[in-house]
Amino acid sequence: MINEEIPDQGIRLRPATVQDGAGMWEVARDTETLDLNSSYLYLLLARDFADTCVIAEHQGKVIGFASGYRRPRHPEVIFLWQVGIHPAWQGQGLGKRLVGAFLRQPGADRASMLETTITPSNEPSRGLFESIARELDTDCQVSTCFAADDFPDAGHSAENLFRIGPYRPAALNRLAP
Numbered sequence: 001m002i003n004e005e006i007p008d009q010g011i012r013l014r015p016a017t018v019q020d021g022a023g024m025w026e027v028a029r030d031t032e033t034l035d036l037n038s039s040y041l042y043l044l045l046a047r048d049f050a051d052t053c054v055i056a057e058h059q060g061k062v063i064g065f066a067s068g069y070r071r072p073r074h075p076e077v078i079f080l081w082q083v084g085i086h087p088a089w090q091g092q093g094l095g096k097r098l099v100g101a102f103l104r105q106p107g108a109d110r111a112s113m114l115e116t117t118i119t120p121s122n123e124p125s126r127g128l129f130e131s132i133a134r135e136l137d138t139d140c141q142v143s144t145c146f147a148a149d150d151f152p153d154a155g156h157s158a159e160n161l162f163r164i165g166p167y168r169p170a171a172l173n174r175l176a177p
Helices: 018-031 039-048 094-103 123-135 169-175
Strands: 004-006 011-015 053-058 061-070 077-085 113-118 140-146 159-164
Touching: 011 094, 018 039, 018 053, 018 061, 018 077, 053 094, 061 094, 077 094, 094 123, 094 169, 113 123, 123 140, 123 159, 123 169
Parallel strands: 077 113
Antiparallel strands: 004 011, 011 053, 053 061, 061 077, 113 159, 140 159
16 A cells, blocks of 8 residues: 655655545545546445545645546556546645656556546646656557447547556556655
8 A cells, every 4th residue: 555755845655545535526526627426436446446546635634636447358558537637736746746656556466558538639648657657667558448429428539548557567667755
């Protein structure tokens, strides 16, 4: 289990607990860019997927999170579903640190591929994951995962699949805080 300090910022990275579900939902809401799911879902993520959820906290308050899961039929793949950072903490390198901690969680053990989806217009996320691929010294392949018309709700953007890897476990140290 991770429990990492970022001393220069007073931030602690740690596994999620049920008590973090509300804070995760609030961060997702406050970003105004993430798909906001029900608060119930964030509570379930914090409870049932704690091995693949990371919390960033400052002075006891959730300021960011990374959530995902192991793909059941593809155990070599860890899927990163959302990285949320409160707007007051964005642009300080916290995203990369959350992803690094996510990849060091027990639920990502022995994974060699990282997948995530990003809307075509989300340049900051695209840059983050391309940078992660470079730091892991591996490939980043981009393809269509879901077209806009795959979504039942009008106005949802397409989602491109970013597939990073294979990476070596030792390479994860490059993403350490």
